[in-house]
Amino acid sequence: xxxxxxxxxxxxxxxxxxxxxxxxxxxxxxxxxxxxxxxxxxxxxxxxxxxxxxxxxxxxxxxxxxxxxxxxxxxxxxxxxxxxxxxxxxxxxxxxxxxxxxxxxxxxxxxxxxxxxxxxxxx
Numbered sequence: 001x002x003x004x005x006x007x008x009x010x011x012x013x014x015x016x017x018x019x020x021x022x023x024x025x026x027x028x029x030x031x032x033x034x035x036x037x038x039x040x041x042x043x044x045x046x047x048x049x050x051x052x053x054x055x056x057x058x059x060x061x062x063x064x065x066x067x068x069x070x071x072x073x074x075x076x077x078x079x080x081x082x083x084x085x086x087x088x089x090x091x092x093x094x095x096x097x098x099x100x101x102x103x104x105x106x107x108x109x110x111x112x113x114x115x116x117x118x119x120x121x122x123x
Contacts, residue, residue, distance in 0.1 A: 004095075021055055040078050054086035055080070067093035070118040072101025084123035095117075 003015040032050035045053065061083070063069060069088050073080035088095045096116045098104075102123055104112065112118070 025109035038059035038081075040076070040081060043078065050086065051090065054082060054090035057082045057087040061087055061122055063087055063093045065092035067091055067119045068096055068117055069093060069120045069122055070096045070098060070113060070116060071102070071122040072098045073122060081120075 002027075004013050007013040020098055029076050033051075034046050036044050037042040038045045050105055061069065067088065069083060071080075071083040073083050075081050082096055084097060096112075096118055098112060101109075114120070
């Protein structure tokens with residue numbers, strides 16, 4: 001929106017204050033790619049291993065930049081975490097989480113796929 005001619009007392013004018021504050025991110029400490037990053041299903045992965053597996057999974061799922069992956073997998077396994085976060089992230093895509101996906105009939109799944117503009121699925 002536009003700027004206030006005179007900001008109300010006690011308020012900051014978003015249009016004035018925010019543009020001067022650039023988006024900046026500086027990690028607290030550099031990440032060691034060989035340090036443990038994730039333990040799931042009895043397997044511990046380093047950061048480098050996690051990224052490599054995520055890229056492999058993204059390719060196996062057919063994900064490309066802009067893909068929208070529909071998944072109902074749980075996050076207690078690598079397969080669930082990969083489909084629900086790591087593989088879409090590695091590919092530059094996004095994820096559509098759907099609880100109880102297995103309970104949808106074919107028509108319900110088709111409607112969900114269309115309404116969410118899903119390009120790939122992992123069920």
